[in-house]
Amino acid sequence: MNIADQTFPAIDGANEDRAQAIRDQLRDAIVDRRLAPGTKLSEGEVGTLFDVSRTVARAALQMLSFEGLVRTERNRGAFVANPSPEEARQVFASRRLIEPGIAIAAAGRMTSADVAAFKTQLEEEGRFIAERGPTARRSEIKASGDFHLLLASVAGNVILQRFMEELVARSSLVIALYGRSGISSCGHNEHLQILEALEAGNASRASALMLHHIDHIEADLDLRVRSGPALRQALEF
Amino acid sequence: MNIADQTFPAIDGANEDRAQAIRDQLRDAIVDRRLAPGTKLSEGEVGTLFDVSRTVARAALQMLSFEGLVRTERNRGAFVANPSPEEARQVFASRRLIEPGIAIAAAGRMTSADVAAFKTQLEEEGRFIAERGPTARRSEIKASGDFHLLLASVAGNVILQRFMEELVARSSLVIALYGRSGISSCGHNEHLQILEALEAGNASRASALMLHHIDHIEADLDLRVRSGPALRQALEF
DNA sequence: TTGGAAAAGATTGCATACGATTTCTGCCGA
DNA sequence: TCGGCAGAAATCGTATGCAATCTTTTCCAA
Numbered sequence: 001m002n003i004a005d006q007t008f009p010a011i012d013g014a015n016e017d018r019a020q021a022i023r024d025q026l027r028d029a030i031v032d033r034r035l036a037p038g039t040k041l042s043e044g045e046v047g048t049l050f051d052v053s054r055t056v057a058r059a060a061l062q063m064l065s066f067e068g069l070v071r072t073e074r075n076r077g078a079f080v081a082n083p084s085p086e087e088a089r090q091v092f093a094s095r096r097l098i099e100p101g102i103a104i105a106a107a108g109r110m111t112s113a114d115v116a117a118f119k120t121q122l123e124e125e126g127r128f129i130a131e132r133g134p135t136a137r138r139s140e141i142k143a144s145g146d147f148h149l150l151l152a153s154v155a156g157n158v159i160l161q162r163f164m165e166e167l168v169a170r171s172s173l174v175i176a177l178y179g180r181s182g183i184s185s186c187g188h189n190e191h192l193q194i195l196e197a198l199e200a201g202n203a204s205r206a207s208a209l210m211l212h213h214i215d216h217i218e219a220d221l222d223l224r225v226r227s228g229p230a231l232r233q234a235l236e237f
Numbered sequence: 238m239n240i241a242d243q244t245f246p247a248i249d250g251a252n253e254d255r256a257q258a259i260r261d262q263l264r265d266a267i268v269d270r271r272l273a274p275g276t277k278l279s280e281g282e283v284g285t286l287f288d289v290s291r292t293v294a295r296a297a298l299q300m301l302s303f304e305g306l307v308r309t310e311r312n313r314g315a316f317v318a319n320p321s322p323e324e325a326r327q328v329f330a331s332r333r334l335i336e337p338g339i340a341i342a343a344a345g346r347m348t349s350a351d352v353a354a355f356k357t358q359l360e361e362e363g364r365f366i367a368e369r370g371p372t373a374r375r376s377e378i379k380a381s382g383d384f385h386l387l388l389a390s391v392a393g394n395v396i397l398q399r400f401m402e403e404l405v406a407r408s409s410l411v412i413a414l415y416g417r418s419g420i421s422s423c424g425h426n427e428h429l430q431i432l433e434a435l436e437a438g439n440a441s442r443a444s445a446l447m448l449h450h451i452d453h454i455e456a457d458l459d460l461r462v463r464s465g466p467a468l469r470q471a472l473e474f
Numbered sequence: 475t476t477g478g479a480a481a482a483g484a485t486t487g488c489a490t491a492c493g494a495t496t497t498c499t500g501c502c503g504a
Numbered sequence: 505t506c507g508g509c510a511g512a513a514a515t516c517g518t519a520t521g522c523a524a525t526c527t528t529t530t531c532c533a534a
Contacts, residue, residue, distance in 0.1 A: 017311070018488090042515065053489045054516090055292075059299065066303050068396070074254070075495050075516055090394045097338040097397070105330075157327045159305070159407075160334070163400055170396075255518090279485065290519045291486090312486055312525050 019059035022050050026060060030069050030080055031145070031172040032138045037082035041070065067166045069173065081173060085223040088174040092218040095167050098160060099148065099214060100207040103194065105155035107203035114154050118195050121150055122188070129188055141172050147191050151198075171217070178221040187217060256296035259287050263297060267306050267317055268382070268409040269375045274319035278307065304403045306410065318410060322460040325411040329455040332404050335397060336385065336451060337444040340431065342392040344440035351391050355432050358387055359425070366425055378409050384428050388435075408454070415458040424454060 026046070029035045047057035061078045064070035072078045083091070125147065128140040145168040152164040190213040197206035263283070266272045284294035298315045301307035309315045320328070362384065365377040382405040389401035427450040434443035 044515070055488055055490090058516090062296065062299065063303070066300070076497095077515070087396075090396050093342075093394055094396045094400070098334055101334040157330055159324075159327050159331045159404075163331070167396075281485070292518055292520090295486090313527095314485065 018050075018052055019056050019063065022046065022052070022057065022060035023063045025050075026064060027067070027069060027169060028142075030064075031169050032142060033173075033176045034138075035080050037080050037173065037177060039080045041078045041080065043077070068170055081170075083170065083174050083177065085178070085225060087170075088178060088221065088223055089218075091167055091170045091174055092214060094163075095171065095214050096211060098163060098167070099151075100211045102152055102155045102157075102160060102164065103198070103206040103210040104203045105157065106151050107198050107201055107206045109154055109156055110198050110201070115195075115199055117150060118147075118198075121147055122191055122195065125188055125191065141175055144187055144191070145169070145172050151194075174221065175217070178223055180220055180222055187213065190216065255287075255289055256293050256300065259283070259289070259294065259297035260300045262287075263301060264304070264306060264406060265379075267301075268379060268406050270410075270413045271375075272317050274317050274410065274414060276317045278315045278317065280314070305407050318407075320407065320411050320414065322415070322462060324407075325415060325458065325460055326455075328404055328407045328411055329451060331400075332408070332451050333448060335400060335404070336388075337448045339389055339392045339394075339397060339401065340435070340443040340447040341440045342394065343388050344435050344438055344443045346391055346393055347435050347438070352432075352436055355384075355387060355435075358384055359428055359432065362425055362428065378412055381424055381428070382406070382409050388431075411458065412454070415460055417457055417459055424450065427453065 026035070026041070035041075041061060043054040043057045043061065046061065047054045050057065061070055061072065065072045065078065069081050070078045071081050121143070125140070125143040128136050128143055148168050149161075149164060152161045155161070190209065194206055194209045194213065197203075197209055263272070263278070272278075278298060280291040280294045280298065283298065284291045287294065298307055298309065302309045302315065306318050307315045308318050358380070362377070362380040365373050365380055385405050386398075386401060389398045392398070427446065431443055431446045431450065434440075434446055
């Protein structure tokens with residue numbers, strides 16, 4: 001039993017797909033790093049934990065594998081993804097391409113309700129930064145991602161929104177793996193600046209700020225290969 | 238029996254995932270419009286056609302639903318997607334954001350082998366345009382998409398490559414639904430120009446050409462709602 | 475004829491069963 | 505002690521069965 005350090009809250013009695021609910025909980029667990037990269041997620045174990053059959057557990061794992069959060073090997077099972085530095089770079093390259101455009105789109109569509117949502121979001125983000133300890137750090141990473149997801153939802157393009165969901169989730173994994181813990185609070189300031197630009201309807205400024213913001217996030221990573229890459233790959237670790 | 242106008246070729250005896258093979262064939266059929274938008278894809282039917290159990294058929298349909306090519310409704314089944322004009326606009330908005338960047342990345346990485354691949358690709362594309370008839374038109378749409386996919390593979394970012402696979406497939410659906418059949422041959426010329434710019438290593442020109450190219454593709458669509466939108470949506474057609 | 479309710483049929487959601495493949499374990503010989 | 509081989513255990517891939525849900529048909533009354 002590898003996952004079961006943490007009991008997952010029971011699935012709410014929605015008539016919605018149970019597989020989807022399981023996927024969401026697993027995704028949160030992965031993004032929060034309660035499930036470490038490389039952890040095996042066996043169908044049976046997941047099924048038992050969530051009290052469903054392997055069929056449903058399997059469907060949830062398949063979804064996560066499409067999102068790149070889980071890697072599946074035939075006849076071997078599913079494992080929490082362990083993105084390589086190269087993969088990490090590609091994640092951020094993708095974000096550099098997409099997010100400035102999202103910022104522009106969002107700048108033209110912000111309502112006052114959106115602004116309010118951003119403000120509560122950023123307040124919460126600030127709280128987590130003030131706190132110390134690994135739990136707060138996890139919540140901080142998650143909250144920081146939520147800012148970007150909120151922006152994507154305001155932009156009003158559901159396709160890009162889904163892309164961003166994937167990219168943000170993978171970024172969280174990458175940050176957890178390669179982040180230098182120090183500088184993350186400056187990201188919060190940048191979020192505030194971006195919101196300012198959005199509120200002012202200054203699309204190009206919001207876009208430029210976003211681009212810098214992504215650069216800063218990536219610059220905070222240590223993407224050098226740590227031990228010998230051959231060994232690392234051989235161990236898949 | 239709705240699908241069975243066309244027998245699918247038997248799945249090759251690969252040890253690879255059968256669900257994936259089925260997904261690929263169904264995707265081709267959807268993109269080629271052998272399967273019309275709105276067509277029901279029942280698990281049992283798909284399973285029978287490909288000689289697998291419903292379990293495997295279901296997995297294939299789930300994959301297609303993630304890609305947006307199939308829409309699934311709980312307890313009702315899976316249907317070939319029928320993108321709305323709004324969805325169509327979002328597909329092209331996404332492409333406008335991503336593909337110019339892909340062109341830039343590709344411009345810096347083109348090898349002579351890549352150039353050769355592009356040339357054979359464009360030759361084939363030209364052949365289909367010369368031909369007449371609905372079959373050639375299908376092949377033309379597909380070949381045109383393949384150009385963009387080839388570009389994405391040269392760009393060397395597997396995440397963006399996957400995004401493009403989805404976007405190109407959905408574009409093919411959209412073009413089949415909303416395309417005015419006339420002007421498509423000009424797209425071929427634009428492909429040729431883009432290749433020229435890529436070959437010359439002129440990234441910014443390739444990027445600009447790509448942006449115009451996407452605009453032209455979208456401009457060739459008739460995205461006005463055809464009959465009363467209420468009726469159309471009620472009939473899901 | 476039309477409206478509507480009830481039964482029949484079809485299809486999905488999910489659980490379970492079984493063979494195939496992989497991984498683990500214990501034993502033996504070098 | 506170490507390598508490796510055979511059997512056991514675990515895990516996956518897939519088929520199938522049953523209940524729940526949706527759709528269609530049938531039938532009856534207005």
